Amino acid sequence: MMSLAHFLMKFRERIRARYEEYLVITIETLASAIIGFSIGALVLYILGFNPAKIYFILFSKGLSNPNYLLSKSTPIMLTGLAFAIPMLAGVFNIGGEGQLYIGALISLIVVTSTHNPALGILAGMVAGAALGTFKAVLKVYRGVNEVIAAIMLNWVMYFLILYLLTEKLYNPQIPHESIPVPEDARLGKIPTPIGDIRLIFFIAVIASLIIYYILYYTNIGYMLRVAGLSPKTAKYAGFNPNLAIIYSMALGGAMAGLGGSLLLIGYVYSIDTTMSTLFGLGFTGIGVALLGRNNPIGIIFSAIFFSMLIIGGEMIELLAGAPPELADVLTGVIVIALALPYMYRMLISYMRIRRLIKK
Amino acid sequence: MLRKSISKVAALTIVAIVIVIIVVAAALFTIGPAPSPSPSPSPTPAKKYxxxxxxxxxxxxxxxxxxxxxxxxxxxxxxxxxxxxxxxxxxxxxxxxxxxxxxxxxxxxxxxxxxxxxxxxxxxxxxxxxxxxxxxxxxxxxxxxxxxxxxxxREQECASLVGIIAAGMAYELGGNTIGAVAGMDIPPLWKFHIGYLFGAKYFELKTGKKVNFLWQYTGTFTDTQAGYTTGMQLLQQGAKVLYGLAGLTHVGMFNAVIDWNKEGKGKAFAIGQDASQEWYAPEYIPLSGAKRVDxxxxxxxxxxxxxTxxxxxxxxGLKEEGVGIWDLDGVEWFAELAKETGQLKDMTPDDVYNTVKSLREQYIKDYVWDLVNELAEKIKKGEIAFKTPMTHEEYDAIISELLKGNLNAALEKGSVT
The missing domain is CATH 3.40.50.2300 (Response regulator)
Structure with a gap:
C-alpha cells in the first residue's frame, strides 16, 4: 500500500512539474488530428466521395462494438510496446512480427498439451523474449544490424509456422486451421458497463502500465532511457549500454510474444494457413508506437484509435462502395499527420544538439 | 522556447481551421445535390433485394x-x-x-x-x-x-475433361506423360486428382494409347518457388503437359514451363484452373479448367x-455450368481484366484470344474433342457421376484402382466401357 501511495504521489508531482509540456502535447495532438482529418477529407473529396459520410461510417462503425474494438486493439498495443521499448534504448525493433508469431506458436503448443492458459501465456512471452534477446546478442556481440536480422527472422518464423500448420498442427476437421486452443483453456470475457469485454484487453492494459512503471520508475528503465539518448553518457554514468540493448529487446520481445499468445488464447483460438490471423500485426505496431509517442500510456490509446480506423475502414467499402484500399490511404494520412509533430520535435532537438557540439 | 512553440501551434491551428472550413463547405456542396437522385428510384414497385x-x-x-x-x-x-x-x-x-x-x-x-x-x-x-x-x-x-x-x-467433372485434353496434347507434343502440381493434400484436391487421373485413363481406354501420369503435392497454395521447383522436376521426368492446381503456387509452375520452352529444353504446356489463366502466357497455356464462382x-x-x-x-457441375473448360470468350474476358489491372503488359486481349485459339486448333485434335464431348454429355445427362471420397483411405483406394485401369472405381453411378 505504501508503495502505491508513493507511486501516485510521484505521478502527481510529475504531472504538475511538466504541466506545460503536457498541455503543448495535447494541443499539438488535437491540431494535428484536425489537419490529418482535413487532408483525408480533401483526398476523399478529390476522389469523388462524400467526406462527411465516409467519416460518419468510420467513427460510428469503428466504435459501434466495444468488444470488437478493444479485442482488436490488444495485439497491436503489445506489438506497439515491442517497438517502443527498444526505441527508447536506441534500437530499432521491427521484429515484432516474428516475435508475435513465435509467441502464438509456442503458446499454442504449450496450451494444447497442458490445458493451462497461464502457462501458455508465460511460454509465449518467454519465446518472444528469447527471439528478441537473440537479435540483441547478435547486434551487441557480432555487430549484426538488428533491422536486417529482424527482417530475415520474421520470414523464418513465418515459414516455420506455415510448415508446422500444414504438416503437424492442422485441425483434421478444418484443414486450413491449426488445432484449436482447448475449450477449458480459453480466456473468456468479463462483464462491464459497456458490454462483455475480452479479458485479454485488460491484460494488455496492465502490461502497458507495468512497462510504464518499469521505464519511468525503476533503475532498469532509467538505464534504458539514458542509453537510448546517449550511449556515451550511459557509459560515463556507469551503465553498460550493451546491457540496455539486450534488456530492451528482451522486454520488447516479451511484449510481442504476449500479444501473440493473448490473441491466440483469448481471441482467435487457432491460426489459419493463410496467416491472416497474425500477418501484419507487428508492422501495425510500429505505427501504433509512433502515434503513441513511444509512451506506454499513449500506446494504449493509439492502439484503440488504430483499431477503430481498421474496423471502420472495413465498413467503408460495404456502405460507400469505395475500394478497400481507400480506408488504408485514409488511415495512413491521419496517422502520418498525427505522428508528424513528434518527428518534427525529434528533428529539432537533434539539430540543436548537433549545433551545440559544433560550438 | 515554450512560448515560441505555442505560438507556432496557434498558427498551425488557424491554418487547420481554415482548411476544415473549406472542406466542410466542399462537403456541404456535395451533400446538397446528393439527395435529389435518391428519391427517384424509391417508388419502384417490387422490393429491391x-x-x-x-x-x-x-x-x-x-x-x-x-x-x-x-x-x-x-x-x-x-x-x-x-x-x-x-x-x-x-x-x-x-x-x-x-x-x-x-x-x-x-x-x-x-x-x-x-x-x-x-x-x-x-x-x-x-x-x-x-x-x-x-x-x-x-x-x-x-x-x-x-x-x-x-x-x-464437382471438380472431378472438369478435371476429367482436362485430363483427356492433356493426354491428347501430350501426344501432339511428342510424349505421353502428363503431370499436375497440386497444393495441399485436402479433400478438394482429392477430387481434382480423381478427375484428372480418370480423364487420362479414359483417354487410354478409348484410344489405346498409354498415358504416363504424374501427381505431386507441394503442401502450399502460396509459394511460387515451390511451384517452380516441382514443375521443373515433373518436366525433367518427361511431362509434356502440367496442370496447375495450387493457387498462387502454380504460377511458379507456369514460370517453370515458360523457362523450359524458352531455354529450348523441349516443348511443354501448362493448364490453369479456376479462373481463365491463359493470359499469363498464352503461347504456353492453351487451356484452363473453370470453377465458376460467378x-x-x-x-x-x-x-x-x-x-426458391x-x-x-x-x-x-458441368450440367449447371458451375465447372468446365473456359471458352475463348472467357479467356478474352479475363485477359481484359488483366489488362485493366496492369498485369497483362505486352499484349492486347485480342492477341491473347488469337494466340490461344490457334494453339487450341493446332494441339487439340478433333478426336480429342470428340472424347471430351462424349464424356461431358454422359456427365450432363447424369448417366455417370463421380465419387467424392470422405476419408484419405477411401481416396487412396480410388486412386490405386484408377492407376490399375479400373475406371469404374471412381464412379458413384453408371460405368464406362
Missing amino acids: KVAILFDVGGRGDLSFNDMAWLGAERASKELGVEVSYLTPKSLQDMIPLLESLSESGEYDILVLIGFLWTGPLNQTADKYPQQKFALIDATTGVIRDNEVDILF VAVYTAIEMVVKG WKGGIITL
Whole structure:
C-alpha cells in the first residue's frame, strides 16, 4: 500500500512539474488530428466521395462494438510496446512480427498439451523474449544490424509456422486451421458497463502500465532511457549500454510474444494457413508506437484509435462502395499527420544538439 | 522556447481551421445535390433485394476467386435487379464480428461468403441469426441449416475433361506423360486428382494409347518457388503437359514451363484452373479448367430473389455450368481484366484470344474433342457421376484402382466401357 501511495504521489508531482509540456502535447495532438482529418477529407473529396459520410461510417462503425474494438486493439498495443521499448534504448525493433508469431506458436503448443492458459501465456512471452534477446546478442556481440536480422527472422518464423500448420498442427476437421486452443483453456470475457469485454484487453492494459512503471520508475528503465539518448553518457554514468540493448529487446520481445499468445488464447483460438490471423500485426505496431509517442500510456490509446480506423475502414467499402484500399490511404494520412509533430520535435532537438557540439 | 512553440501551434491551428472550413463547405456542396437522385428510384414497385458479398481476405484483384465472385454479383445486379455491396475483411478474426454486425443490422437479404476461410466463423454465427440467410461458396460447414446454403463444385467433372485434353496434347507434343502440381493434400484436391487421373485413363481406354501420369503435392497454395521447383522436376521426368492446381503456387509452375520452352529444353504446356489463366502466357497455356464462382454467387442470389431458397448443400457441375473448360470468350474476358489491372503488359486481349485459339486448333485434335464431348454429355445427362471420397483411405483406394485401369472405381453411378 505504501508503495502505491508513493507511486501516485510521484505521478502527481510529475504531472504538475511538466504541466506545460503536457498541455503543448495535447494541443499539438488535437491540431494535428484536425489537419490529418482535413487532408483525408480533401483526398476523399478529390476522389469523388462524400467526406462527411465516409467519416460518419468510420467513427460510428469503428466504435459501434466495444468488444470488437478493444479485442482488436490488444495485439497491436503489445506489438506497439515491442517497438517502443527498444526505441527508447536506441534500437530499432521491427521484429515484432516474428516475435508475435513465435509467441502464438509456442503458446499454442504449450496450451494444447497442458490445458493451462497461464502457462501458455508465460511460454509465449518467454519465446518472444528469447527471439528478441537473440537479435540483441547478435547486434551487441557480432555487430549484426538488428533491422536486417529482424527482417530475415520474421520470414523464418513465418515459414516455420506455415510448415508446422500444414504438416503437424492442422485441425483434421478444418484443414486450413491449426488445432484449436482447448475449450477449458480459453480466456473468456468479463462483464462491464459497456458490454462483455475480452479479458485479454485488460491484460494488455496492465502490461502497458507495468512497462510504464518499469521505464519511468525503476533503475532498469532509467538505464534504458539514458542509453537510448546517449550511449556515451550511459557509459560515463556507469551503465553498460550493451546491457540496455539486450534488456530492451528482451522486454520488447516479451511484449510481442504476449500479444501473440493473448490473441491466440483469448481471441482467435487457432491460426489459419493463410496467416491472416497474425500477418501484419507487428508492422501495425510500429505505427501504433509512433502515434503513441513511444509512451506506454499513449500506446494504449493509439492502439484503440488504430483499431477503430481498421474496423471502420472495413465498413467503408460495404456502405460507400469505395475500394478497400481507400480506408488504408485514409488511415495512413491521419496517422502520418498525427505522428508528424513528434518527428518534427525529434528533428529539432537533434539539430540543436548537433549545433551545440559544433560550438 | 515554450512560448515560441505555442505560438507556432496557434498558427498551425488557424491554418487547420481554415482548411476544415473549406472542406466542410466542399462537403456541404456535395451533400446538397446528393439527395435529389435518391428519391427517384424509391417508388419502384417490387422490393429491391440487398445483397452483401463478403470476399476472401485479400479481396478483389486476384484475377481469380474474388474477381469471379464480383462478376457473378454484377450479373445478378443487372439481371435480377438486386442491390449489391462488397466487403473485404482484413483477417480471420474480423469475420465473426462482421457476420454478427451485418446479421444484427438486418439490412441484407443474403450474405454471400466467398472462400473456405469463412467456414469456421459462419459455423459459429449462423445459429444465432435464424432470420439471416447465408451462402457459403466453395466450402461447407458440414451442418445443414435452414438459413445457410453451402455451394460446392464437382471438380472431378472438369478435371476429367482436362485430363483427356492433356493426354491428347501430350501426344501432339511428342510424349505421353502428363503431370499436375497440386497444393495441399485436402479433400478438394482429392477430387481434382480423381478427375484428372480418370480423364487420362479414359483417354487410354478409348484410344489405346498409354498415358504416363504424374501427381505431386507441394503442401502450399502460396509459394511460387515451390511451384517452380516441382514443375521443373515433373518436366525433367518427361511431362509434356502440367496442370496447375495450387493457387498462387502454380504460377511458379507456369514460370517453370515458360523457362523450359524458352531455354529450348523441349516443348511443354501448362493448364490453369479456376479462373481463365491463359493470359499469363498464352503461347504456353492453351487451356484452363473453370470453377465458376460467378455462377455459384449468381445461383445463391437467384434463390433468394425467386423464392426458391432451401438450406443445405448444393453442388454445381458441368450440367449447371458451375465447372468446365473456359471458352475463348472467357479467356478474352479475363485477359481484359488483366489488362485493366496492369498485369497483362505486352499484349492486347485480342492477341491473347488469337494466340490461344490457334494453339487450341493446332494441339487439340478433333478426336480429342470428340472424347471430351462424349464424356461431358454422359456427365450432363447424369448417366455417370463421380465419387467424392470422405476419408484419405477411401481416396487412396480410388486412386490405386484408377492407376490399375479400373475406371469404374471412381464412379458413384453408371460405368464406362
